[in-house]
Amino acid sequence: MRDSLIHQTFKITKSENRPALITYTVAGDNTKKKSLEILNSISKYADICELGFPHNTPIADGGQIQTSAYRAIKNGIKIKDIFSIAAEFKKIKKNKPIILMGYYNMIYQYNENRFIKECQKSKIDGLIVVDLPFPENKTFAKKCKKKNINFIQLISPTTSSSRIKQIIRNSHDMIYYISMLSTTGGKLKVSPKKILKEYSKIKKQNSSKNVVIGFGITEKTIKSLNKADGLVVGSVICKAITDSINKRQNTVTNVTNIVKRLKNRIK
């Protein structure tokens, strides 16, 4: 797995002396076709694309991502559509890593092994499962690794240092650091300095791991965190989709412009 697409991507961004830009959009928001178009278009600027599988009881998501998820479900998105969006995307953008992100019940209902098999078929590079923390995720993470899928562990400001150690030991090529106590889409309530201090504690334990920061990152805040290996932006993008729909504007153009601006700020 050392040579996973995710790892290679970080190698490139590091050589360019900048963080990787990681976008999050919800699969099927607001339709299957549109979300693929958005994905294709923003991947010109994004280094890694996270694709959320929408859930109607998301206990860790704020308003913007909830709105996107409910909209996608209302428009009839199914798990098989999510895989087909990912597969179509990977056909066009072979070298762009794609990470699926969602809640464990979807995987549980689909069946873990079948889910992993579908991920392989669609060339999914990684998985984030919000409500399957360490050590409960050990078995599943191992299964993913065996099939060359990165299981991405999360660390939060509440994670104790002994736990951080264990999580790093059990992580693959990428670790996700949650910037603050918040659901997605919250205002950055901690200073970037403090976030980076916590972040460096993780890096110090193992500098070879690619650690990205997410939650509360906007056009305004992104630059202040550009020392990180990668930065994840989600709610801002979901909100742009909502706003574009409400104003009857072109979602693809609007979202792409935002991602372009985000990228310019950290180049």
Place this chain on the structure above:
Amino acid sequence: MKLKKKVPLIDQHDKYGFWGGKFGGSFIPETLKKPIEDLTIKFEKLRKDKKFLKKRDFYFQNYVGSPTSLVELKNLSNHLGGAQIWAKVVSEANGGAHKIYNATVHALICKSMGKKYIVGDTGAGYAGKMLSMAAKKFGLKCKIFMGAKDIQRQKPNCDAIRKNGAEIVPVYSGSQTLVDAVSECMRYWVSNCDSTHMCVGSTVGPNIFVKICGWSTAQISRELKNQLIKKFKKMPKKIKLINCVGGGSSAYGFWSEFIDYSKKQIELIGVEAGGPKNSKLHAAPLSRNAKIGILHGAASYVCQNNEGQINETESISAGLDYPGVSPIHCFLKDTRRARYTFATDEEALNAYKLVTKFEKLNPSLEPSHAFAEAIKIAPKLSKDTICIVNSCGDAKKDRDILKKRLGKY
């Protein structure tokens, strides 16, 4: 899958928090790992701490008002013929329902953790009302999350919550009922877990919340056991304990001391919300064979579609209107120690009518579901069978619904 004897059911889980190897657990975001671990350590310490137990017993006796009475419903029994019907009138407890036990314990835990803020979810409004009462009593600031639909249909309890100085946060997402209130409350806790304690209103949620709630409501069955032995000299030979099941806190509390008895001597019957007679929607995951899924941090039988999206539910009773159920009830179902069935909205309303016609009792729509089952089975049972219904809520909160559906309250 097997039940152990002499070990409280709440403690019969494995190291990952699963009952029977597959129900429960803690499916939580990383941010909540630490607060939940802290709470777990604290609770395990407190429940062994004699001083804390003394405090709990003091408040149960002098604040909650323990024990609530056990009464024979002679008129109803005579009318139906067959088994004797009894009621444990848990609605006599301070505030009018069993939710006061869990609320009081959570407020005490919150205090001893040194936190000043407490938040909780509510459906029928009882869990919210009781938490706001306990918060006021112990000097905590309180927020209650409640679905917008429930705020409308359970107004008397909302008035009480506000009068106690707590804030109600209306939840507009999804079906605007209990399921959405619990989600929103958990989200709030994710963002504020450093300063705030969370109370889950039933025996649902991550493992530790199931345990704290069950540990609290178990008081009901300790009282009942004493009362039965006092009244009958020894434990009667044929008992049926009938309880409504939403999340399952009242049922577990009613049964916990009796689980070690044989099913033949003491049968445990849980009654879920079957929803309107002609509706496809219901809130009865156990009795209508829902699949196992993960909801609000635990694995249990859950009303859901085959993609894992949680289904909308429908019930006249806001307290039972929930797509999931406690993992400990899933365990009791699969080990066949308890039997689960459902009553429709109409059956619950008819039961309410019949009970209030014959007895000086005013059960809310939740226990009316349990009465519906008692009324159904009593005529077929022998005279020496004792059916005890947990009348765990008072109907004052259902005033508007009862007026609308029955023309009077």
